[in-house]
Amino acid sequence: MSKIMTGERQRPRPFRSGTSLLTLALGLAGLAAAGCVNTPRPTPDTRLPAAYEAPAGAAQADLDRWWISFNDPQLTSLIETALEKAPDARSAAAVLDEARAVRKGQVRQIWIPSTPLTGNAGRTHTEILSQTVPAGGIPFTRGGDSDSYNANFDVSWELDLFGRKRAGLGVVNNDFAAARFAYEGARASLAANVAQSYFEARGLAVQLDDARQTERINSSLRDFAVKKANAGLIATSEADRAEADLADTQARAANLEAQLGAARRSLLILVGRGVDPLASLPVDVRLDLAPPVPATIPGDLLGRRPDVREAQARLASASKTLKVNELALLPTFNITPGVGLSKSVSPSFGGGSGKSSTSTSTWTLGANVSIPVLNIPALLADIDAQDARTRQAAIAFEKAVQTAYGEAxxxxxxxxxxxxxxxxxxxxxxxxxxAYEANRKGYGLGLIDLTTTLQAEQSWRASRSALTGARTDALLHAVQTYKALGGGWSPTSVAQTAKQTANPTQVSSK
Structure with missing residues (x-):
């Protein structure tokens, strides 16, 4: 097999001053355009009063797990079960996992260069139809199969000279922070919903117990009235009225029993036990006093309310996106190293039956610059649009702060x-x-008529119902207060997670 080496020495190319000056001029034009664009960032008004107008709180409650303040083991168990197994909690966790995966992919895309590995292989069949060879000459080509193989590994690395990558990383991290705060807000809302459903069921249980107690009282009064009517001491109409009052109480008890069953089922669904029997969720017939208002100040809402923190993160993301759009006016510099391998196998020259092969390796090292020129108007329009979105995010942040203060x-x-x-x-x-006990004794002695006794009983029933409703409302508003103050999650744990993701080059493989 013979080795053939051919080549041509290239002369150095002269310096093309016109092209270089044009490139320099375009680069300076891009820098000038970028320098002229420095969009002022909106400053949201997040000022809050120094104190609430409501009565000052006296309790130092643990807002992270505020439900412990109610000293109710069943409530604590239900909330912790819901945070672990409820569909709403698992759905929120899945959304957060999606945001985490998106962030990981975006960080990799920002900091890890694009590295395509390409390769190809081919076979070519050549058949000689005719060939003229001088006398005593050797055929220059032969028919047969030729094979070729090559592989290339090229890298393109953008130099972050102007901070475009870091601004993009800021967008990614703030988007993930917003997703994390949304996740914490969903869990805080779930805990509050469980507590409210629990206390609503407790209130219905107490009302049902009151109705059954009233039913026993009215049954006793009915029996008294029937005996007196049979003895001719009172008119039968009074006995009929007592009977009607008893029927009304029984109907009310039946309705409350159905409402309590529905409330228990709703609570089971809320905590992720929707198919369990109602008997698996006992409801005590009592309403404890609501805990006192926690001691706090309005300024704490900025750090404790997850919806406020989410709005703040979305504003930061919008501001970073605006920075990315502004930096798009600047040139982009890339380094493009690469390596390649190739091999070709073809029929050998002459009349032999062998094949010749050639193997080569190559490497390249290049650099390129991309300067936006003709698309500058489009980039400026993108900046204007993002500036409007940033102002919208600032307004949304202001509204979130004011809404949080109003709710609290x-x-x-x-x-x-x-x-x-x-x-x-x-x-x-x-x-x-x-008053009812006195009237009942008087009725038993014949000193007071049935109408007066029933009126006293109805007055007592109304007082009991109003008290039960007030106690239930107090417990529900206590839950609402803890939620409005930003309870139900741990800002400290979220801050620790944020520190772990602050390193722009740290990309977990998990």
Whole structure:
């Protein structure tokens, strides 16, 4: 097999001053355009009063797990079960996992260069149809199969001279932070919903117990009335009225029993036990007092409310996106190293039956610059559009802060009013009970008629119902207050997670 080497020495090319000057001019034009674009960032107004107008709180409660303040083991168990197994909790976790995966892919795309590995193989068949060879000459080509193989590994690495990559990383991290705060907000809402459903069921259980107690009282009054009517001491119409009052109480008890069953089923669904029997969720017939308002100040809402933190993260993301759009006016510099391997196998020259093969390796090292020129108007339009979106995010942040303050203030005012109402209705219910007991004794002695006794009983029933409603409302508004103050999640754990993802080059393989 013979070796043939051919080549041609190339002369150095002269310096093309015109092209270089044009490139320099375009680069300076891009820098000038970028320098002229420095969009002012909006400054949201997040000022809050120094204190709430509602009565100051006195309790130092653990807002992260506020449900412990109610000293109710069943409530704590239900909330912790819901946070672990409820469909809403698992769905929120899946959304967060999606955001985490998206962030990981985006970070890799920003910091890890594009490295395509390409290769190909081919076979070519050549058949000689005619060939003229001088006398004594050797055929220059032969028919047969020729094979070729090559592989190339090229890298393109953008130099982050102007901070475009870091600005893009800021967008990615702030988007993930917003997703994390949305996740925490969903869990906080779930905990509050479980507590509210639990106390609503408790309230229905107490109302049902009151209705059954009233049913026993009315049954006793009905029996008294029937005996007196049979003895001719009272008119039969009074016995009929007592019977009607008893039927009304029985109907109310049946309705409350159905409502309680529906409330228990809803609570089971909420905690992820929707197909369990109702008997698996006992409901105590009692309503404890709501805990006092936690001691806090309005400024704490900026760090504790997950929806406020989410709005803040979305504003930061929008601002970073605006920075990325501004930096798009600047030139992009890339380094493009690469290596390649190739091999070809073809029929040998002459009349032999062998084949010749050639193997080569190559490497390249290049650099290129990309300067936006003709698309500058489009880039400026993108900047204007993103500036508008950033201002929208700032307004949304302001609204989130004001809404958080309003919800917290209203919840605390309502809770304070509920607690005063409970105190007043407790005293009123005790007086109504004493009045009924006195009338019942008088009716048994024949000193008071049935109408007066039934009116006293109805007054006591109304007082009991109002007190039960007030206690239920106080518990519900206590839950609402804890939620409005930003309870139900741990800002500290989220901050630790944010520190772990702060390193722009750290990409977990998990």
């Amino acid at each position: 203030e209203n919840a605390m005012l309502q809770l304070a009013a509920d607690q005063r109402r409970v105190d007043l209705l407790t005293a009123g219910e005790a007086r109504a009970q004493r």
